[in-house]
Amino acid sequence: MKKLLTAAVLSAALATPVLADTTKVGFIYIGPVGDFGWTAGHDRARQELQDHFGDAVETNIVENVDYGADAERVMTQMALSGTDVIFAASFGYGPDVNAVAGRFPNVHFQHATGYIQEHDNISLYDARFYEGRAVLGHIAGKMTETNTIGYIASYPIPAVISGINSAYLHAKAVNPDVNFRIIWTYSWFDPALEADAAETLIEQGADVIMQHTDSTAAVRVAEDAGVMAFGQASDMVEFGPTAHLSAIVDRWAPYYISRIQAVKDGTWEAQNSWMGFADGVIEMAPWNDRIPAELQQEADALIAAIAAGEYHPFTGPLNRQDGTPWLADGEVAEDGDLASMNFYVEGITQELPN
Amino acid sequence: MIRLEKRKEPSKFWRIANPFLAVVLTMLAGGVMFAMLGKDPIVAIRLIFFDPIFSETFGSYSRPQLLIKSAPLILIAVGLAIGFKANVWNIGAEGQYIIGALFGAGVALAFFPAPGAHIFPLMVLAGALGGFLWAMIPAILKTRFNTNEILVSLLLVYVAERILAAMALGLMRNPDIAGFPGSRDLRRYEAAHNAELFAGTGIHWGVVAALIAVIFAYAMMTRHMLGFHIQLAGQAPRAARFGGVAPARLVVICLGIAGALAGLAGMFEVSGPGGQVRIEFASGYGFTAIIVAFLGRLNPFGIVLAGLLLGLTYIGGELGQMMLQLPGAAIQVFQGMLLFFLLALDFQTNYRLRLTKGVRA
Numbered sequence: 143m144k145k146l147l148t149a150a151v152l153s154a155a156l157a158t159p160v161l162a163d164t165t166k167v168g169f170i171y172i173g174p175v176g177d178f179g180w181t182a183g184h185d186r187a188r189q190e191l192q193d194h195f196g197d198a199v200e201t202n203i204v205e206n207v208d209y210g211a212d213a214e215r216v217m218t219q220m221a222l223s224g225t226d227v228i229f230a231a232s233f234g235y236g237p238d239v240n241a242v243a244g245r246f247p248n249v250h251f252q253h254a255t256g257y258i259q260e261h262d263n264i265s266l267y268d269a270r271f272y273e274g275r276a277v278l279g280h281i282a283g284k285m286t287e288t289n290t291i292g293y294i295a296s297y298p299i300p301a302v303i304s305g306i307n308s309a310y311l312h313a314k315a316v317n318p319d320v321n322f323r324i325i326w327t328y329s330w331f332d333p334a335l336e337a338d339a340a341e342t343l344i345e346q347g348a349d350v351i352m353q354h355t356d357s358t359a360a361v362r363v364a365e366d367a368g369v370m371a372f373g374q375a376s377d378m379v380e381f382g383p384t385a386h387l388s389a390i391v392d393r394w395a396p397y398y399i400s401r402i403q404a405v406k407d408g409t410w411e412a413q414n415s416w417m418g419f420a421d422g423v424i425e426m427a428p429w430n431d432r433i434p435a436e437l438q439q440e441a442d443a444l445i446a447a448i449a450a451g452e453y454h455p456f457t458g459p460l461n462r463q464d465g466t467p468w469l470a471d472g473e474v475a476e477d478g479d480l481a482s483m484n485f486y487v488e489g490i491t492q493e494l495p496n
Numbered sequence: 497m498i499r500l501e502k503r504k505e506p507s508k509f510w511r512i513a514n515p516f517l518a519v520v521l522t523m524l525a526g527g528v529m530f531a532m533l534g535k536d537p538i539v540a541i542r543l544i545f546f547d548p549i550f551s552e553t554f555g556s557y558s559r560p561q562l563l564i565k566s567a568p569l570i571l572i573a574v575g576l577a578i579g580f581k582a583n584v585w586n587i588g589a590e591g592q593y594i595i596g597a598l599f600g601a602g603v604a605l606a607f608f609p610a611p612g613a614h615i616f617p618l619m620v621l622a623g624a625l626g627g628f629l630w631a632m633i634p635a636i637l638k639t640r641f642n643t644n645e646i647l648v649s650l651l652l653v654y655v656a657e658r659i660l661a662a663m664a665l666g667l668m669r670n671p672d673i674a675g676f677p678g679s680r681d682l683r684r685y686e687a688a689h690n691a692e693l694f695a696g697t698g699i700h701w702g703v704v705a706a707l708i709a710v711i712f713a714y715a716m717m718t719r720h721m722l723g724f725h726i727q728l729a730g731q732a733p734r735a736a737r738f739g740g741v742a743p744a745r746l747v748v749i750c751l752g753i754a755g756a757l758a759g760l761a762g763m764f765e766v767s768g769p770g771g772q773v774r775i776e777f778a779s780g781y782g783f784t785a786i787i788v789a790f791l792g793r794l795n796p797f798g799i800v801l802a803g804l805l806l807g808l809t810y811i812g813g814e815l816g817q818m819m820l821q822l823p824g825a826a827i828q829v830f831q832g833m834l835l836f837f838l839l840a841l842d843f844q845t846n847y848r849l850r851l852t853k854g855v856r857a
Contacts, residue, residue: 168818174824174825175823176825202817202818202819202821203817203818203821204814204817204818204824205817205823205824206824207814208776208779209774209776210769210770210771210774210776210777210779211564211565211765211769211770211771212779212814214769215558215561215565215811215814216814216818218557219554219557219558219814219815219818220818222553222554222557223553223554223818223819233676234678234774234776236676237681237771237772257673257675257676258673297677297775298665298677299675299676299677300675300676303675328657328661328775328776329776481675482674482675483675484674484675495661495662495665
């Protein structure tokens with residue numbers, strides 16, 4: 143009996159430090175993990191994180207969490223249940239992340255595409271999607287036959303606006319006659335609305351559809367209509383094997399692993415990271431065979447130039463939509479300007495909603 | 497064999513018992529579903545229905561949250577139920593909720609940053625007025641041009657959503673944060689903040705308003721002539737007309753009350769738990785309240801229970817996702833089961849199954 147007790151005490155003593163080493167990581171998602179796009183990208187990274195650390199991390203998710211009171215409640219419950227790190231994977235969680243972070247100073251918050259950082263336990267991280275958009279724009283400008291490119295946009299926030307501008311500039315550079323049609327859905331994930339938007343754009347003559355929304359609806363519609371499309375955040379080729387030219391694929395895993403390692407090492411600090419091709423956080427899905435070999439090489443070269451820092455997608459001379467100068471010849475946009483971008487560049491004919 | 501027989505009168509017993517039975521059946525069927533997903537059904541049901549209230553870890557936080565989540569549902573559902581009793585089908589409470597929030601927030605932002613005890617009462621009035629006015633569109637179109645209030649009120653939800661987006665992007669946008677839509681955080685503007693009245697209880701003015709609305713609605717429906725007219729118009733429209741009830745007046749009153757209450761709910765939400773005017777401010781309360789109204793048998797006190805129950809499944813559902821890795825969709829199916837079983841069971845309020853011997857009936 144005594145032996146048993148000793149064994150029990152010993153194993154308990156041995157077990158405790160193992161438990162204490164388990165880092166509990168919570169994820170809140172704006173969409174379902176099955177969106178095959180943005181949220182799927184984050185959940186892919188979560189699984190890689192889990193595989194990397196094994197039993198040393200425990201990951202939990204709550205999907206379809208609305209901005210506002212719901213997000214605040216979910217993150218509070220996570221903090222109360224002993225979560226060490228919370229990844230909030232959408233820009234609109236900003237006020238909620240900051241409210242909860244203020245009450246739980248020992249919990250580390252990682253806010254994707256965030257813009258409010260009022261406490262030193264909040265890190266912001268984002269990807270330079272405009273780098274990928276430049277490549278999409280280049281391909282779209284060369285592939286379009288109707289010279290009309292349809293763009294399904296979600297919220298008029300800097301990340302989306304800079305994406306439209308980047309795609310437009312690079313399409314225009316290879317095809318001066320190109321014309322962008324943009325539809326705003328005010329939602330990240332609404333397959334029905336995105337399908338409607340894609341159909342409308344195709345009716346208006348678009349033969350390439352780009353999207354900054356998270357579902358696969360537009361790719362499917364493009365496949366059925368016999369036009370071309372780009373996926374979003376994940377490789378969506380299986381939803382339109384002919385239509386799907388490529389996609390900007392998000393690879394958050396290396397960053398997530400490094401942040402959790404920092405928590406384990408006790409070196410975690412609040413940061414603001416903006417990562418692009420050079421960091422491997424974004425990459426392009428395999429080129430569709432219908433893209434001519436020459437164009438594939440151009441696209442590869444463009445990626446290499448951006449990754450090497452030899453070329454910046456926003457290099458002057460560039461004017462704003464209203465014709466006022468923005469960047470002088472050879473001048474490169476500053477990160478601060480891009481992170482608060484609220485105007486279209488010259489040549490886009492539609493008005494920005496605001 | 498089994499024979500179906502229409503009851504002479506709807507069963508009072510089953511009317512009351514069905515919601516409880518529906519909850520039990522939902523737990524059973526939900527348990528089977530959770531087991532099929534490879535989760536322990538007992539743990540799952542406990543997480544959803546009990547832990548938000550009784551858990552030591554979460555209880556002290558999620559009990560007040562239950563009030564915060566349920567109050568707008570109850571406030572909206574009470575108003576809708578009055579209309580439903582009179583066969584006035586206001587499906588667009590979501591739109592009235594949005595416009596009420598915009599009116600309330602509009603008053604707050606117009607006064608920002610001035611202090612003053614008059615600001616919050618003005619916001620309350622504005623919120624009720626906004627919802628009322630938005631509900632008057634289907635009301636007047638129905639009484640004047642005989643349009644269908646179901647369609648008009650529903651479609652006006654989408655119009656309201658677009659106005660909300662335009663406000664968050666334009667007029668009401670916070671000028672201090674570059675490039676991002678959304679208004680100032682009203683929780684940081686003391687004169688406009690719908691704060692907790694007692695710390696740690698979750699009770700804000702919206703909870704108080706919901707309680708008052710429940711009591712007034714009950715008194716009106718059971719004690720007041722108007723309540724009698726509403727019930728009469730719903731159950732026997734011809735008799736009501738002979739009895740001097742003006743149908744047009746009832747339509748206006750029912751939509752007006754529901755709109756004002758939904759507008760209030762929106763106003764209390766935007767100035768409290770919601771915090772700011774955002775494009776995605778509306779999270780379906782106006783639609784969920786329809787379920788709450790029916791789950792509560794269109795009775796104000798029943799609606800309180802139904803609102804709390806639905807609020808519980810939301811909060812518990814999040815715990816279930818977080819603690820047990822239940823998929824979000826499974827939680828939605830679970831919530832859907834609740835309404836499904838209730839509707840299925842309501843069959844026996846009006847019918848009964850009879851076992852008869854032999855084939856001869």
